[in-house]
Amino acid sequence: MPSDAAGSPIARIPFLDLSAVRTEIGAELDAAVERVARSGWYLLGPELEAFEAEFAEYCGVRHCVGVGSGMSAIELALRAAGIGPGDEVIVPAYTWVATWLAVSAVGAVPVGVDVEESTYNLDPDLIAAAITERTAAIVPVHLRGQPAAMEAIGELARAHGLLVLEDAAQAHGARYRGRRVGGLGDAAAFSFYPAKNLGAFGDGGAITTDDGELAAKARLLRNYGMRDRYEVEAAGVNSRLAEIQAAVLRVKLPRLDPWNETRRALAARYVEALGDLDSIAIPTAGPEAEPVWHLFVVGHADREACVEGLAERGVEALVHYPVLPHASGAYADGSYTASDLPVSERLASRALSLPLHPHLDPADADRVAAAVREVAGSS
Numbered sequence: 485m486p487s488d489a490a491g492s493p494i495a496r497i498p499f500l501d502l503s504a505v506r507t508e509i510g511a512e513l514d515a516a517v518e519r520v521a522r523s524g525w526y527l528l529g530p531e532l533e534a535f536e537a538e539f540a541e542y543c544g545v546r547h548c549v550g551v552g553s554g555m556s557a558i559e560l561a562l563r564a565a566g567i568g569p570g571d572e573v574i575v576p577a578y579t580w581v582a583t584w585l586a587v588s589a590v591g592a593v594p595v596g597v598d599v600e601e602s603t604y605n606l607d608p609d610l611i612a613a614a615i616t617e618r619t620a621a622i623v624p625v626h627l628r629g630q631p632a633a634m635e636a637i638g639e640l641a642r643a644h645g646l647l648v649l650e651d652a653a654q655a656h657g658a659r660y661r662g663r664r665v666g667g668l669g670d671a672a673a674f675s676f677y678p679a680k681n682l683g684a685f686g687d688g689g690a691i692t693t694d695d696g697e698l699a700a701k702a703r704l705l706r707n708y709g710m711r712d713r714y715e716v717e718a719a720g721v722n723s724r725l726a727e728i729q730a731a732v733l734r735v736k737l738p739r740l741d742p743w744n745e746t747r748r749a750l751a752a753r754y755v756e757a758l759g760d761l762d763s764i765a766i767p768t769a770g771p772e773a774e775p776v777w778h779l780f781v782v783g784h785a786d787r788e789a790c791v792e793g794l795a796e797r798g799v800e801a802l803v804h805y806p807v808l809p810h811a812s813g814a815y816a817d818g819s820y821t822a823s824d825l826p827v828s829e830r831l832a833s834r835a836l837s838l839p840l841h842p843h844l845d846p847a848d849a850d851r852v853a854a855a856v857r858e859v860a861g862s863s
């Protein structure tokens with residue numbers, strides 16, 4: 485157990501506390517789970533249908549298709565758009581590996597492009613150089629809850645006839661120029677992994693889009709490619725958002741905006757407390773972006789010493805992500821292409837994420853900030 489200067493034990497501040505939501509809405513969540521358990525209808529039923537309508541409305545789009553995970557949402561959206569073998573798909577070099585794996589899963593080649601130091605997102609100025617005659621799509625990621633530069637990306641995509649699929653797995657509710665992510669490209673993929681801003685009691689995901697044809701194709705593909713009972717029209721997969729998960733998400737969706745508001749307040753607290761430190765890089769957001777702070781990531785030259793020093797002070801910091809997708813074992817076979825990636829490599833070696841979630845006590849956030857000042861100032 486960590487201790488203070490006088491040797492007294494101090495309470496740990498975990499990176500996340502997913503059970504804390506129970507003190508707020510535990511009874512409602514239990515009731516939703518029980519409602520489904522008693523109904524006897526567990527897949528592709530009324531809860532999913534209702535959640536799809538509610539989430540589409542929240543994102544400001546016509547269609548939402550619930551699927552089994554965020555990675556599956558990317559994969560099925562690409563497949564529904566007709567992207568596959570022979571195609572290249574532009575992805576940020578700095579993202580969770582699932583963005584890349586979904587591209588590979590459809591048989592296309594991920595093309596890694598470097599990111600902006602300030603936003604950790606696709607650098608639109610570097611995309612044009614990565615476009616070839618095989619390029620079929622761009623998958624911008626709204627990493628850490630901060631929207632990517634969608635206007636510049638959209639212009640490039642229109643000029644070259646490319647699909648834009650948002651990876652919004654970390655950005656439920658974020659806005660760009662006043663509009664919600666999920667409706668900023670041709671389609672978007674969301675994850676409801678428990679730790680995301682909108683999380684289920686297990687895996688889940690969704691595709692949002694205004695394109696009725698793409699939605700219908702994705703709906704077919706998520707359920708074996710089955711049109712009517714046992715009439716299989718395409719080689720689909722089994723990737724469905726279960727009724728219990730949809731019911732849980734319906735309880736949580738009305739809380740998403742207030743929770744994101746709390747995340748914003750905590751992020752502002754960190755910026756206020758740490759903004760004057762020269763030794764750490766503090767995240768910033770441009771005026772066009774309204775981020776939802778899925779992660780609060782700071783940069784430090786001696787990242788490992790920081791993480792260790794924080795642990796000694798009872799603060800759990802995590803690293804998102806120490807290894808870039810192209811450098812991971814998944815791409816040891818070289819099945820990708822990439823431009824030079826100086827910024828991504830720098831971020832991957834310096835980034836650490838501080839605890840930030842809607843049920844984090846502001847007093848604990850202050851303790852985190854104080855610990856960061858001690859550690860970052862001295863290392």
Ligand SMILES: *Cc1c(COP(=O)(O)O)cnc(C)c1O
Pocket residue numbers: 553554555556579580582583625627651653654675676677687688689
């Ligand atoms: C979580 C995540 C995914 C994958 O979502 P899963 O539900 O875990 O499959 C994809 N992209 C990004 C950026 C993510 O953070």
